[in-house]
Amino acid sequence: MRLETTKSFLLIVLIGVSLLLSFGLWTYQPSESESLGGEDVYSQGDLGGTEESVRSIIEPTSILFHAEEDTHYGFPSPQEEREFYEELQTWTMSNFREHQIINESNFDMEMRFPDALPMTLANNLFSLDEVAENLPNWSFEKIVLNYKENNRLLEVTFISVDGQHRATATINDASSFELFQSKLVGKEGLIQYVHFSEGAEEIYLPSQVENVENYTLSTRDLNVQMLVNSLFRDPRIVSRSLNPLNEPSYTDAIRELKVIKNGRVMSFINPQSSDGLPSQKQELLEYSMDSISDHGGWTNDYKLLSIDRRSERVRYQMYYKDYPVFDKGLTAIEQKFGSGTLLEYKRPLFKVTSEITPEPTNLDSGEAIIAYLRERGEKDISLENVENIRIGYELAYIDNADYLSLRAKWYMNYNGSWQPVKEENKDAMESN
């Protein structure tokens, strides 16, 4: 009997132990997670920007129709140009293939992009009928469309930057064919463009300029703390200090985020040593767009400006009403990557909140600008350095307040940098 009691007792103890162990096994959590794997746990910055995709961030800088007798047509405003491009993006392209031979060289319509884009982006930008998997590895800067009246179809050609490769696809759809026809043949909703051939590239400008307005905008500062939360690995150990100009800077002794230019720009550096092969252009664009979307960074209208594979930099230009906004370093987003890690990041720290009564402008016509340029070409500039000419906004701050003004101006890309075609002081002298 004594033995039986001991056995019962032993059994109960064993059952108890097994329960305890099972419970322990289920609930035991390693206490390690706070120090390891803490990466990105705190990334919760949100600047409240809109969503952007590769499809919407890349836009052609110009769309041009070449008609008979060397005449050229384009859209009267960049807004209409964008709407047409957005329409074109929905047209189904089929029969995608690559050609080695260069067949013809006159095009009915051409679209130019701000930088060389990898062919792999074709899937993202346009509606290919079947997702092409073996896209060639060259890049294009120009896409042309040809109108085949007999077959009632449009032929799209992607032209490589070096001009050695082409890829074509066809658009075989009655409504898009008719829309294209109405533009090319009927010139519907188009105006004539003038050709400037002395520059580094063939440049076309609208002959008349209408309805460009100057704006005064009120702005709001973006919340820097949101950027700190998102860009630092552990925002709670980030320390803030003020420089003599009262501009804050944040650092955790490795990374540094500085607010500069009167609080209007932030500059972030993350000096990680990075070796490894530079990323592909498309990867770079993806890293970059992800990192900006991550903290809701598309706070104004931004468009892709360039992807530089060698220095692993991606840049975006601010736009307003479909016109680029130019300024020295205040209106562009620029990022540098190394092995997929964000190393440098510079961006404006303001968001446009509302616009105050637009004022009409009186911009020169394309012809007048070309005449003016030719005149300057004989004096102080050499025309072969002119890479592009377009209308853009000049950004200026009104005192120190939260207002800024946008003044429409003709800009030229001279040796890679955008500057007004007409120099400030000259204008002033003329008006006196």
Place this chain on the structure above:
Amino acid sequence: MQWSQIKTLFILCFLILDIYLLVQFIDKQDRADQYSGDENLTLQEELKREGITLGDIKVGVEKESPITVSPIEFTEEQKETIDELDNQETVINTDNLIISHFDDPIPISEEADGAEISQAINDYVYRAENYKFWEWDKELNVILFFQEKEGDPIYYNQYGLLLVFLNEDNEIEYYTQSILGDTDASHEDNLRTLIKPMQAIGTLYEDNSLFFEDHVDDVEFGYHTWIPPTGGKQVFAPTYKVSVNEERDYFINAIEGQLFTDPEENFTRDMIMENFMDVQVIPNDLDWKDDMINKLRKLTQAETNRSELP
């Protein structure tokens, strides 16, 4: 009788179950706790294969946080103390850098080690006990000391540096001293678990910074910043210094584990250059000013000569 047999059977079953669960539990605990330990094991094997040996790599610091340090502002009292230091004439410039000239140069023996050198200057330098001997650059005949904060050295920082200049007879003639101010108290609230020193060595190994038959002498704890100083507040990250073969030092962030590019290169020469600039603007009535400028110029020129060599 039957019940008794069933009980025996049950006891046996539960005994086996318990042993199994216990093994599982210990295993899980081991894996979680020794996660890095397991890694270390394979790392250790790899190091062994490469003939890399380890000295004493314990540091004895487990949790730390970055520290924020303000620039120093001397009080009148402190200025007086500095002014009254023995056997020397001192100037404090606008950046609160102390520039000093010894009336009687202090001899240092050729073979003196860090402790002896520290001892030699102890009575003459303001807060000397807060400065840790770093190295004696025999080529330039300059000795470097790093300031300590929270008991640990601040590696390679222009604003926490004691630079001692020796003459041909190994006597200390001049020194310059910059002092970091107070540490913000808040850092105690944000302690983070540091990586194990072994992980730091792993980083070095993966970075191909450790070579065949290297010897890792030790791992030391200190602070360092990778942000160039601007003269305002500075933030220093907990940092491991890993010394290899008594000739190479590597600095690894002790929270995140990154290895950073070598801060040592040209540091001493850059600092001499800075001092050279600073000395130009001290008052002219100091009779040793010209001599010091000349000596510093010689040192900065030694730099150009050297860098011009192929």
